[in-house]
């Protein structure tokens with residue numbers, strides 16, 4: 217979808233679908249709706265009066281142009297109650313529009329910037345949210361079918377219109393940033409939606425190298441066996457696919473010694489290993505690399521948006537499979553840090569690969585760590601698909617991430633890291649065990665395990681087991697991968 221910004225009034229713009237908006241409960245039309253209304257001889261005002269246009273968030277009323285508009289049809293999209301309007305409402309309204317355009321096969325959409333008039337939102341931020349909602353909302357995974365679904369139709373042009381020339385520059389800036397960010401999130405979604413035979417550790421590593429090359433970033437691809445990454449290798453042992461650890465480094469502030477490490481869990485398929493998972497829904501475990509996909513998505517746009525930070529993305533990659541070579545419950549692995557780990561449950565594999573990746577990130581000079589992982593089923597029980605769990609040793613960073621998450625529609629909720637949880641991860645025969653036998657408080661005990669490898673480095677762990685994928689489309693999220701938390705982390709890098 218190509219995105220343009222034009223200085224033109226709504227009645228004059230040519231497109232297959234012109235979009236104006238209306239707030240729930242408002243008797244008066246907004247400025248753009250008013251001028252369109254005039255060209256349609258009072259049709260919109262009449263429909264508002266009769267309650268057919270009620271302004272509910274995301275609700276769309278289509279009107280064919282039988283008047284003096286240059287556009288083929290008009291869509292009035294509801295923005296919800298004005299006092300509740302925020303940037304996420306703009307994203308939702310935009311997503312509803314692109315999906316309506318798909319339904320009616322409109323090739324071009326011309327839209328006013330929602331929320332920037334009577335809504336009082338900053339026009340640059342509103343333009344960014346509008347484009348994010350459109351690009352995220354129109355996304356569908358292409359898939360592999362020979363017979364393509366009609367649902368894959370998309371408008372090829374989105375034009376943001378504004379009649380006041382002084383606002384155009386801000387709209388352009390917001391729209392461009394929104395496009396870059398949403399496209400990165402869609403890239404992450406594509407990786408997560410791909411099945412494990414198409415997205416192997418080797419394939420993911422190759423793709424990472426390709427992305428690093430395009431972005432002119434330093435790229436490292438390692439054989440974990442040669443590096444002494446025994447925790448990562450203990451997971452890989454049961455699989456015929458060789459494991460890999462890749463790192464991509466962006467230097468946006470070369471004078472600074474600060475380096476943020478983004479570490480993403482990259483299990484391209486989690487069968488559970490010898491502690492085999494039940495077969496029902498096991499296919500969903502192709503998405504156990506959503507943390508890795510988010511990290512790669514984020515790294516892919518840093519050269520475009522140029523935050524003044526140094527960032528290293530570290531991605532451990534492997535399958536978790538059962539076989540005659542696989543790690544067995546009770547086995548002991550020696551991690552890169554030297555700490556030994558008793559593997560109680562081979563299905564608690566994410567923390568094993570993260571342990572070595574975190575140690576590696578520290579060796580590469582990380583001064584702050586954020587790890588992103590589909591780590592525990594317990595996090596889904598606690599928070600559902602509404603919020604990611606966030607746990608760590610740095611309340612300031614956690615507070616910033618929670619605030620940013622709330623603003624960009626990627627909620628996070630803090631769970632505790634009490635010493636009791638660390639106690640629960642102590643082994644009788646090794647430094648640590650990878651799972652407590654009770655299974656209690658698994659998001660916190662999982663984080664407690666990781667904290668041993670993090671040490672004193674400021675750190676936040678994001679458990680995205682519940683938020684990485686959806687079984688039902690909602691707002692600007694489509695069924696399948698969500699791309700969480702690409703936007704939140706980018707906003708954090710740009711704003712803190």
Ligand code: BES
Pocket residue numbers: 486504561563564565566590591592593594596650651652655658681682
């Ligand atoms: N990949 C799973 C967690 C998961 C479950 C993600 C469902 C998405 C949906 C992880 O590797 C796992 O199996 N965790 C175990 C840990 C336990 C054995 C301590 C779990 O949560 O059951």
Ligand code: ZN
Pocket residue numbers: 486488562563564565566
């Ligand atoms: Zn597992």
Ligand code: ZN
Pocket residue numbers: 483486504563565566590591
């Ligand atoms: Zn897993």
